[in-house]
Amino acid sequence: xxxxxxxxxxxxxxxxxxxxxxxxxxxxxxxxxxxxxxxxxxxxxxxxxxxxxxxxxxxxxxxxxxxxxxxxxxxxxxxxxxxxxxxxxxxxxxxxxxxxxxxxxxxxxxxxxxxxxxxxxxxxxxxxxxxxxxxxxxxxxxxxxxxxxxxxxxxxxxxxxxxxxxxxxxxxxxxxxxxxxxxxxxxxxxxxxxxxxxxxxxxxxxxxxxxxxxxxxxxxxxxx
Amino acid sequence: xxxxxxxxxxxxxxxxxxxxxxxxxxxxxxxxxxxxxxxxxxxxxxxxxxxxxxxxxxxxxxxxxxxxxxxxxxxxxxxxxxxxxxxxxxxxxxxxxxxxxxxxxxxxxxxxxxxxxxxxxxxxxxxxxxxxxxxxxxxxxxxxxxxxxxxxxxxxxxxxxxxxxxxxxxxxxxxxxxxxxxxxxxxxxxxx
Numbered sequence: 001x002x003x004x005x006x007x008x009x010x011x012x013x014x015x016x017x018x019x020x021x022x023x024x025x026x027x028x029x030x031x032x033x034x035x036x037x038x039x040x041x042x043x044x045x046x047x048x049x050x051x052x053x054x055x056x057x058x059x060x061x062x063x064x065x066x067x068x069x070x071x072x073x074x075x076x077x078x079x080x081x082x083x084x085x086x087x088x089x090x091x092x093x094x095x096x097x098x099x100x101x102x103x104x105x106x107x108x109x110x111x112x113x114x115x116x117x118x119x120x121x122x123x124x125x126x127x128x129x130x131x132x133x134x135x136x137x138x139x140x141x142x143x144x145x146x147x148x149x150x151x152x153x154x155x156x157x158x159x160x161x162x163x164x165x166x167x168x169x170x171x172x173x174x175x176x177x178x179x180x181x182x183x184x185x186x187x188x189x190x191x192x193x194x195x196x197x198x199x200x201x202x203x204x205x206x207x208x209x210x211x212x213x214x215x216x217x218x219x220x221x222x223x224x
Numbered sequence: 225x226x227x228x229x230x231x232x233x234x235x236x237x238x239x240x241x242x243x244x245x246x247x248x249x250x251x252x253x254x255x256x257x258x259x260x261x262x263x264x265x266x267x268x269x270x271x272x273x274x275x276x277x278x279x280x281x282x283x284x285x286x287x288x289x290x291x292x293x294x295x296x297x298x299x300x301x302x303x304x305x306x307x308x309x310x311x312x313x314x315x316x317x318x319x320x321x322x323x324x325x326x327x328x329x330x331x332x333x334x335x336x337x338x339x340x341x342x343x344x345x346x347x348x349x350x351x352x353x354x355x356x357x358x359x360x361x362x363x364x365x366x367x368x369x370x371x372x373x374x375x376x377x378x379x380x381x382x383x384x385x386x387x388x389x390x391x392x393x394x395x396x397x398x399x400x401x402x403x404x405x406x407x408x409x410x411x412x413x414x415x416x
């Protein structure tokens with residue numbers, strides 16, 4: 001009698017440990033890390049409308065940082081974003097809204113009208129892609145430099161030295177992915193795949209499934 | 225026969241216990257990657273400077289609001305006042321800081337009156353317009369003056385609450401909709 005009990009108990013413990021191991025090893029659920037808070041902002045877009053981080057709450061947002069006079073060999077981050085936008089047309093995110101945002105760190109030159117022309121020239125879907133900038137260079141430095149942790153510096157000739165990067169933010173305003181231009185090729189595949197992973201988590205992470213998703217976060221089951 | 229039945233009942237009991245035992249799931253949004261909370265120094269409602277990093281060893285709750293706030297801020301602060309009561313003795317390890325998003329109107333005296341109304345342990349903080357803007361930006365808190373025709377202006381602002389753990393890392397984000405019971409459960413777990 002006693003022996004049966006010991007068997008039963010150890011069996012249950014063993015199965016539990018096995019289940020945890022299986023979860024960690026095979027990672028049936030993969031997630032993107034919650035890296036840090038994205039900064040707050042209220043900036044003007046290419047149509048002269050205000051866009052704030054609060055307007056984007058509940059949406060997946062992919063940010064990039066550049067200026068409109070960025071010509072090769074200046075890194076063409078907009079082309080990657082354009083490819084992402086085209087790929088997203090074929091991707092089913094299950095109704096999770098997504099917005100692309102290009103933040104210009106050159107407010108003196110990049111007025112809304114200039115950004116409008118820049119967007120037109122790129123021939124992108126402007127309903128989904130906003131081009132924004134601010135009027136106060138100090139505030140902009142706080143948002144981009146400190147908040148998004150993106151380096152940029154004006155050069156004497158009016159051009160900029162900057163870190164070409166894409167930042168993925170979830171609907172809570174939390175940074176979930178950072179991608180450096182052309183260090184992990186192909187950028188586009190990885191970004192689009194990660195957007196899919198994030199959209200899936202947003203859709204499915206409810207009720208009992210939320211437990212499994214939180215376990216995936218706890219065990220660092222991060223999508224490659 | 226009896227032995228099998230007893231064994232079956234015991235097994236089911238053990239499975240039941242194992243099923244109930246699971247890792248704690250937070251109600252607030254958890255930040256796994258440790259992000260150091262951006263440091264700042266602001267003036268308390270008692271006119272003394274307070275640096276966030278001086279509060280290491282206590283759980284700090286950052287709430288951005290203003291005293292003219294018609295509904296959102298009182299609702300949130302009432303919930304937190306309830307949380308403080310529920311925490312009992314452990315409330316000593318929790319410090320709520322209300323940072324004004326309306327530094328032009330929120331004088332120390334006004335802030336003192338306001339926070340005392342909810343819980344005397346709450347601290348109201350203010351600073352220069354630029355300093356507040358910088359801090360709010362880094363914590364992802366949006367705010368903007370909303371001018372009303374012929375009336376006092378309102379300030380639209382993000383209503384989330386940020387929990388900084390005892391080591392100074394951002395740990396949890398609570399939405400406006402979080403109830404005192406949910407917040408209490410999460411804090412009790414952090415302070416266990």
